[in-house]
Each structure stands twice: as structure tokens, then as C-alpha cells.
Amino acid sequence: MDQQRSSLCVSMHNVEFAKDYHYFITVQLNADGEKKRTDVSAQVAAPVFAASTFIIPLSNFKLDINDYLHFEAYVVTDREQGRGPDLDNQGQARLLGECILKLGDFTGALTDISGTGVRQHLKFVRRNDKQVTVGRFIVNLKLVGEQIIPINDEKPLESDEIFQPLPASDPFMSFVWRLRVDIRACIDMPLHRDSQSGLPRGFVKLGWSQYDNQPPSEHHMHLTKIRDQNRHPIWNQQFLIPNPQTITALDGYLYLCLMDDIGQREIESVYFPISQMRPFQPMNFELQFKYAEYEARPRLYMSITLEMADKQKFLDELIDIIVKMIHYDPLPYASRTNLIMTLNQTKIKEVPYSVIDLKGAPTLAQALSNAQSDVFISSIMKIPPHKADKVYNAVAVFTLPKSQLESGIAFYLATRDDTIKSMHSMPNGIVGYSEIIDDWLRKLYYSKEKKQAFFPITWSDESKQRPLFMNSRCQVELTCMEAADNTAISRVSSSKKSNRLIPRTPEMKALAENVSGADRSKWDILSKELSQKQEIIHRLMKEVDDKTESLKITGTEIVDLRRQVKLLQSENSILRKRLAHEESLEIQSIITKEIAVMSMEELRQKIIKVAQAYRNERVRNEEFEKALKTAQKDIASARQLEVELESLQRVHQENAKKMLVMQQEIQKVGVYKEAVKKQETVISKLEKLMETSLKDAQKARQAQLEVEQLKSENLNLQKQLKGIVYGEDIGELERYKQECQRLEKIVANMKEELRNKRPVSNSGADWEQEKMELEVKLHKANARIEALQDEMTYNAKNYAKEIAQLKLIIAEKQALLDSLTMGGQ
Incomplete structure (x- = not known):
């Protein structure tokens, strides 16, 4: 110690x-x-x-x-x-x-x-x-305290964290093509009625299947981790699914099944046709399942990338763009990010996820072809990132053919943005971007030494999360190399070359000649069974390796805990020593040289003086406390009076506003009175005009009746005169009429001849026509008088109603004014 x-x-x-x-x-x-x-x-x-x-x-x-x-x-x-x-x-x-x-x-x-x-x-x-x-x-x-744990010592990830290590390719198996599948997250998983909490324990199974609607065997299945009691799990796991050794063509289906571990319940399974996928065209999509519970369908967020070299280009080979680290200085106020790589100078503002609805009209193959893009999305990383790839000791790896190093590659940094509408809780908004880095990648790839380059990230002005990152500087450290430069891959390739150089012994040749006989089919069956058993052995060895790796991790955790215990023990010892030292200093500070020299009488007098000073200080403190209490009471009463004053001021302002409105209304009362007086004069004039028009109409009707009576009397007198003059000699009367008509015709012909010979004036003729015109005018005048009379009666009724309403309003305003004046007095 x-x-x-x-x-x-x-x-x-x-x-x-x-x-x-x-x-x-x-x-x-x-x-x-x-x-x-x-x-x-x-x-x-x-x-x-x-x-x-x-x-x-x-x-x-x-x-x-x-x-x-x-x-x-x-x-x-x-x-x-x-x-x-x-x-x-x-x-x-x-x-x-x-x-x-x-x-x-x-x-x-x-x-x-x-x-x-x-x-x-x-x-x-x-x-x-x-x-x-x-x-x-x-x-x-x-x-x-003393540094016991090294600074660069990196602790292993916890089992319940969402940050998972990236998969490494199997060094004992080569591939013609492979699928890189990212199972990211799921939302709205259906509940389970058999569990106590009702929450599911979700996980995903996936693998390669040769036929549709036929799942692969359990030995060839890949499983995600189980997220216990979570309807919205985040797996954030990546898988590499190579082609089977017997099938090199781009054929088969990618089997995916959403599972609930409680009772091994299969929620729904999907088969993605691999033949519809294009190499290095990632498909980032939101898969909406058909199964629904309370109108909520499960949604799975995932990415699929087909990786294969172009056989027509002999010099085209696969390369790895390795992101060694993302440096922040200082660390921003964020916890999760995605690193996105884009090709062909593609620009994005959000993390793009296409929607594939299994209930929709288009087929799954067509939906997959529509979802293909130039956007590669990494797994979710924390800040600072954890080195998930153990092969390259990097945080992310992107695989591309060498021909695409000149395709306008850029990087984007995504984080969670709550202003963007999204149902998941993963990063969804772009917060930073880099420039096109094709030239640097080519330099890194063709350099003899394996170098790293640092590229700055520029924060986007359009992002709402920019204030969280603007005080930090970010640089992406990356390198570029062939996939064969990996030590594991080179070791496997060397082992394959060494296997090819093994000479054939005479016993092996004899065995081959014997096998080439009639029993070749049996040997083929036995060889297939042997290969299957070897594959099972290989899988079991892989499981054993996984178990040993987990044991190593637990061992490192135990070592870390022991280190932490040692660190705590060392800190406790330091604190104990510090405490003992301070106690000794306190004891030494109490007894000074001056006190040690004093006699008992001097010490007693000094103690009395100190006690008197202490008593005086205590009295002063009590007085200060009393003054402080009174000041606090005064402050409280002043605050209460201030609150009451504010309330009274608000009431006064409200009353002033009401008074202003009332004054405006009172000013309008005079206008209303003048309008009413004008309308009353107009109504009186209209009433007088109506009375005169009614009198004229009555006189006109009486005159018309008198004219009609005179007409009827005239006709009666004409009839009586004809009866008195002519008597009953009607035959002779008819003869006289005919004679009169003949004479009238002769007179008319002579008038016509005279008219043709000289002009004739018509000023005193045709009084019947003038009479008819006067009768028509009289009829029109009577009709107009009746219409005016109806209109006047209608207007009189309306004006009477308006006058009554205005009088009522004036009475109300006068009463309100009287009440206000009385209240003011």
C-alpha cells in the first residue's frame, strides 16, 4: 500500500x-x-x-x-x-x-x-x-488513482447491447456469390398470450433455400439474438450467406422468418428470389408483413446486398473499403450513428428505406428490383465507435468491385432526428457528409504500403441535429485493399494451394480405379454422406469455437472485474492515507506553540475572553436572524401586495377596455337617432304620398265607373231611338242600311279618288283611335297606381319594424348609459 x-x-x-x-x-x-x-x-x-x-x-x-x-x-x-x-x-x-x-x-x-x-x-x-x-x-x-487498466484496453460488448460484431467470411469455404444481409430492427411485433407480460421474445431466422416455400435445414440456418420482452426489438446484426458449394449459378431463394421464441411461434416467412438481385445494388427496405394484430402489422427493417465478381472482366476483383475509426473531438451529444457510403455521386437527406408491402399488388421480385439503389448503410454504431470487425480491426467494411473505385464514392453520417417522421428509433437523418474521395481510394489501393487516410466530415446546415455536432470535429480514418490481403483469406488460399500439390499414392490410384467400376454409384452416395457429415463436423467445430470465444470473453470480463477491484482497493488505500494525514494535520493545528507556553491562569482568562466573544457573536447572530425574519416577512407581504396590485391593474385595464367600447357605442347613439328621424320623415312623406295616390286611384275608379255607366246608357238610348224611329218595319230598315252602305262605299271611293287627286289633312279625324289610346293609358296608370300602393304598404310595414327595433336598441343603450353614470357617481 x-x-x-x-x-x-x-x-x-x-x-x-x-x-x-x-x-x-x-x-x-x-x-x-x-x-x-x-x-x-x-x-x-x-x-x-x-x-x-x-x-x-x-x-x-x-x-x-x-x-x-x-x-x-x-x-x-x-x-x-x-x-x-x-x-x-x-x-x-x-x-x-x-x-x-x-x-x-x-x-x-x-x-x-x-x-x-x-x-x-x-x-x-x-x-x-x-x-x-x-x-x-x-x-x-x-x-x-494509479492507472492499472491500460488506456487502450477495450472492453467486450455486453450481451444485451445492440452493437454486434461484424461477421467474418468462412476461411474454409470459397464463394462465387454471397448475400450480405443486415437485420436491423422490427416494430409492432404481435403480442403473445401465453406469457405473463404478453410481450414477445422475437428473433429472425434466415438462410438459403433452393425452392420456394421450402425452408432450409436447421444446420444451414442463421439466427439473430433473442430480444426478450420487446415489441420493437433492435437486432443490428449482419450475416454473410455464401452460395452452396454444389450450386454456383445465381439461383434459389433467401428464406427469412420472423419468430417468437415463446412456443417457437412462426409469425410469418418470406422467400426472396435471388435471381432478381443485381450485384452491388443494395436493397434497403421496410418489409410490411401480412399478419396483423389490432390493425398493426409487423414492419422489419433490413438490407440485402448481392456480392459477386464480374466473370467477363478478368482483372476485376473484389476490394474492401475499411473504415478503421471515426474520430470525434470532442464527443458530440449523441449516442447512435450510421455511416453511409453512396455511389455515382448520389446525394441523400434522409436514410432511405423503400417500402415493400406483402399485401400490395406488385410481386416481390418487382418490389425488390424497385428497391435497388446505390446506398450502402453500415450497422448502427455508438459514439465513439466500437471496432466491430475483428479481421481488419475496423468499425465498418464495405465490399465493392475494383471497377467502381471511379464511381463517385462519398460518405454520409446519419443520426436520430425526431423532426423527421419515422416509426423506428434508428438513425434517420443526415447530419454530415464528405467530398468525393475516388482519387484518395485509388491512391490507397495502388500504394505498396498499407496506409490510412483521414477525411473530414462537413456538418449539414439543413440538419436539425447540427447543434449537437457543430462543436465537434469529425474525421473518418479509412484504407482500401483487396479482399485477398486479409490474413485469414491468404492463409486459406495457401492451404488450398498446398492441398492441390499433395501427390497421389499408388493405393489412392488403385482405389480410384476400383471405384470407377460398377459400384461407383454406391461410392457416390457414401461420399455425399461423408461430405454431409464433414459439414456437420465443421458446423459443430464452429459452434465449439463460438463457445470458446464466449468463454474467452467471460474470462476477460472476470479479469476486468478483478482489475476494477484492485483499482478500488488502491483508491481506498489512498483515501485512508489521505484521511490519516488530514487528521494528523488537524491535531497538530489545534495545539500551537503559543498555547503550549501559556500558564493555567492565562489559559483560563483566554477561555473566558473567547467565551464572552462567542456569547456576543451569538447575540449578534440572533439579532441578525430576527432582522432577517422580519425582512423575509416584509418581502413576502410586498410580494403579496405586488400580486394584488397586478390583479387590480388587470381588472382596471379590462374595465377601461369595456368603458372604451361603451363610449364608442354611445357615440353611435346620436347617429342612430338622426337616422331614425330621417326615416320617420321619409315614412311620413311616403304615407302622405300613399294617401294622395289612394285618393287619386279612388277618383280614377269612380271616373271609370261613370264612363262605363255613360257608355251603357248611350247604347240603351241608341236602341230606344232606333225602336221609336223605325218601329217594326225591319225589312225596309235593312234596305235602308244596304242603301246607306252602298252610299258609304260610293263616298269612300270618291274620297279615295279625291285623296289621290289632292292632299287631305287628318288633324280632326279618327277620334275613336285617340279614345282607345287614352283608355290604354288609363289602364296602365291604374296598374301602376296599384303596384305603387302595394309597394308602399310593404315598405310601411318594414319601416315600422325597423323603427321598433331601433327604439328598443336606443332604450337599452340609454338604460346602460344611465347605469354607468349612476355607477360612476
Whole structure:
């Protein structure tokens, strides 16, 4: 325990310089301390270092007031662009600036056990050039226990996490084509009535099947993890399904089944035809199943990519674009991301998932062809990313043919955006993007040494999640190589070559000649059974390897727990020593030299003085407390009065608004009165006009009646006159009539002849026609009088109603005005 020492944790981030160069930083405690340095950054003005946190041991568990940290910034020249951290020792380093931070000012904050440390903004200064600032950075300091666990020690993933390792290709099996299937998430899984909670335990089975509606055997089935009691599970698992050794053509079906582990209930299964898929055209889709429960159908989010080399291009081979790490400085306020790679300069604003509805009209083959795109979506990664690929020790791997290195490749970073409507909880919005990196990928691929390059991510201005990332700098570290450069694949290829070179013994030749006889069919059957048994043995060996891997993981977990126990024990010992030291200091501080020299009488007098001073201070404190209580009461009453004043002001404002409205209404009353007076005068005039028109109409009717009576009397008198003059000699009367008609005709002919000979004036003739015209005018005048009379009566009724309504309104307003005036008095 005596050898345990405290350590100082130093973390640097947000480093900025003026120009784009390669940089590294060193840190040293005092002049005789060990100097520690970061890695060499990429050629940028704002470098992001992979190793930016250091644990500096202290000689004593308590910081000395004279301790200081010496930071130095170096610029590296004569260094090729794009080299990764494995080439840190190449190039020439030159001191750019330095900074000294004295730790004596932060001793209290650093030694505080419950504190979070110290954060300081510092600058690099060039001493020999008039204190010119050449860079700036942020440093975090914290006093921790002795570092037992290494910094780069990466803990294994927990069993319940959604971040899963990527699959590795089987080194004992070659492939002509293979399917890369990502089972991402599912929503609205149906409930299970047999379980106590009702929630399902969902998982997915998938594999290759030669025929439709015929599932593969259990030995060839791939299973996801079981998500216990979750209707919306997230699996985030990737599978590699190669072609069977006996079938090299692009044939068969991809079998997928959504399962519930409770009772091994099969919810629904789907068969995807592989012949309809195009190589390296990913299909990212939302699969809507037919099964429905309470109008909620399960939706499975997945991706399928067919990987195969073009046989017509002899020089075309498969390559791997390996994303070694995604560096953040500092870490953003987000937890899950997707890295998306696009081809053919495809631009996206959201994570694209096509919808395939199994109830829809189009066939599944047509839906798959419509869902093909140029967007490769990685598995869900945490921040910072976990190295899921154990072969390349990388976070993501994308496989492409070499011919597509010139197809406009770019990377996008996706995160969860709640402003975008989506039913799942995975990343759905694009927050950052990179430029086209075809040239860099070709350089990395054709370089002799396996290098890494760093590409910055630009944050999108259109993303609503940009505030969470805008203070962070992000760089993608990647490389590019052939798939055969993998050590496992090269080892397998060498083993295959060695198997091909095994010579055939005479016994093997004799056995082959014997087999080529009549019993060849039996031997074929036996060989097939043997191959099947070997495959089963291989699967069992694979399961054993998985079990051993899980045992290794549990062993590492046990070791980690032991390390944590040791770390806690060391921290406890340090705290015990610190507590003992502080107690000893307290005891020593109580008994001073002055007290030790005093006599008993002096001590008694000093104690009495201290007691009197204490009593006086206590009285003063009581008075202060009383004054404070009265002040608090006054403040409370003032706040209550303030609240009442605000309420009264609100009531006063409301009454003022009502009064203003009433005054406006009162101002309108005079207008209403003038309108009523005008309407009353108009109505009186109309009434008088109606009376005169009625009198005229009555006089006209009486005159018409008198005319009719005169006409009838005239006719009667004519008849009587004819009877008196002519008597009953009707024959002679008829003769006289005929004679009169003849004479009238002669007169008419003579008038006609006279008219033709000279003009004749018609001023005094045809009084009958004038009479008829007057009668027509009289009839029209009578009709017009009747119409005016009807209209006047109708208007009189309407005006009377309006007058009554206006009088009622005036009475109400007058009453309201009287009440307001009475209230004001």
C-alpha cells in the first residue's frame, strides 16, 4: 500500500493552429518529469489526435504548490500527405510554440474527491518572437488513482447491447456469390398470450433455400439474438450467406422468418428470389408483413446486398473499403450513428428505406428490383465507435468491385432526428457528409504500403441535429485493399494451394480405379454422406469455437472485474492515507506553540475572553436572524401586495377596455337617432304620398265607373231611338242600311279618288283611335297606381319594424348609459 501513488489525468482537445500542417504535442510535469507526446496528426489546421489523454504519475499523493505542466507544440515537415498514425516517426519536427500551466492555483479543485476536475483554455506562444500566439487548445485535468487498466484496453460488448460484431467470411469455404444481409430492427411485433407480460421474445431466422416455400435445414440456418420482452426489438446484426458449394449459378431463394421464441411461434416467412438481385445494388427496405394484430402489422427493417465478381472482366476483383475509426473531438451529444457510403455521386437527406408491402399488388421480385439503389448503410454504431470487425480491426467494411473505385464514392453520417417522421428509433437523418474521395481510394489501393487516410466530415446546415455536432470535429480514418490481403483469406488460399500439390499414392490410384467400376454409384452416395457429415463436423467445430470465444470473453470480463477491484482497493488505500494525514494535520493545528507556553491562569482568562466573544457573536447572530425574519416577512407581504396590485391593474385595464367600447357605442347613439328621424320623415312623406295616390286611384275608379255607366246608357238610348224611329218595319230598315252602305262605299271611293287627286289633312279625324289610346293609358296608370300602393304598404310595414327595433336598441343603450353614470357617481 505504501507504494501506491496518485496520478494526474491530462486530456487535450479542440486544438487549433493557423495553417494546414502535421502537428504533435508533448506534455511534461516539471523539468525532470517524463515527456509524453501525442501521435502525428493529418495535414489540417484543427488536428484530432488519437492519443490525446495521458496519465502522469506523481511523486506524492498531494500536489506540490510549485508543480507545473509544460506543453510544447511541434510542426512536422517532409511528410507525405495521407499517412496514418503508423508512420509517426517519419519527417522532421520543429518547435512551434509552448505553454506553461502552474498547478498551484488549482490544488483545491484537483484534490476535491467529488469534483469533476479543471478545464482550462490555453495558448501556444512562440517565446522568441514577441510572445506571438501560434495556436490554442483546451486541457482537462483531474487527479485519479494509479492507472492499472491500460488506456487502450477495450472492453467486450455486453450481451444485451445492440452493437454486434461484424461477421467474418468462412476461411474454409470459397464463394462465387454471397448475400450480405443486415437485420436491423422490427416494430409492432404481435403480442403473445401465453406469457405473463404478453410481450414477445422475437428473433429472425434466415438462410438459403433452393425452392420456394421450402425452408432450409436447421444446420444451414442463421439466427439473430433473442430480444426478450420487446415489441420493437433492435437486432443490428449482419450475416454473410455464401452460395452452396454444389450450386454456383445465381439461383434459389433467401428464406427469412420472423419468430417468437415463446412456443417457437412462426409469425410469418418470406422467400426472396435471388435471381432478381443485381450485384452491388443494395436493397434497403421496410418489409410490411401480412399478419396483423389490432390493425398493426409487423414492419422489419433490413438490407440485402448481392456480392459477386464480374466473370467477363478478368482483372476485376473484389476490394474492401475499411473504415478503421471515426474520430470525434470532442464527443458530440449523441449516442447512435450510421455511416453511409453512396455511389455515382448520389446525394441523400434522409436514410432511405423503400417500402415493400406483402399485401400490395406488385410481386416481390418487382418490389425488390424497385428497391435497388446505390446506398450502402453500415450497422448502427455508438459514439465513439466500437471496432466491430475483428479481421481488419475496423468499425465498418464495405465490399465493392475494383471497377467502381471511379464511381463517385462519398460518405454520409446519419443520426436520430425526431423532426423527421419515422416509426423506428434508428438513425434517420443526415447530419454530415464528405467530398468525393475516388482519387484518395485509388491512391490507397495502388500504394505498396498499407496506409490510412483521414477525411473530414462537413456538418449539414439543413440538419436539425447540427447543434449537437457543430462543436465537434469529425474525421473518418479509412484504407482500401483487396479482399485477398486479409490474413485469414491468404492463409486459406495457401492451404488450398498446398492441398492441390499433395501427390497421389499408388493405393489412392488403385482405389480410384476400383471405384470407377460398377459400384461407383454406391461410392457416390457414401461420399455425399461423408461430405454431409464433414459439414456437420465443421458446423459443430464452429459452434465449439463460438463457445470458446464466449468463454474467452467471460474470462476477460472476470479479469476486468478483478482489475476494477484492485483499482478500488488502491483508491481506498489512498483515501485512508489521505484521511490519516488530514487528521494528523488537524491535531497538530489545534495545539500551537503559543498555547503550549501559556500558564493555567492565562489559559483560563483566554477561555473566558473567547467565551464572552462567542456569547456576543451569538447575540449578534440572533439579532441578525430576527432582522432577517422580519425582512423575509416584509418581502413576502410586498410580494403579496405586488400580486394584488397586478390583479387590480388587470381588472382596471379590462374595465377601461369595456368603458372604451361603451363610449364608442354611445357615440353611435346620436347617429342612430338622426337616422331614425330621417326615416320617420321619409315614412311620413311616403304615407302622405300613399294617401294622395289612394285618393287619386279612388277618383280614377269612380271616373271609370261613370264612363262605363255613360257608355251603357248611350247604347240603351241608341236602341230606344232606333225602336221609336223605325218601329217594326225591319225589312225596309235593312234596305235602308244596304242603301246607306252602298252610299258609304260610293263616298269612300270618291274620297279615295279625291285623296289621290289632292292632299287631305287628318288633324280632326279618327277620334275613336285617340279614345282607345287614352283608355290604354288609363289602364296602365291604374296598374301602376296599384303596384305603387302595394309597394308602399310593404315598405310601411318594414319601416315600422325597423323603427321598433331601433327604439328598443336606443332604450337599452340609454338604460346602460344611465347605469354607468349612476355607477360612476
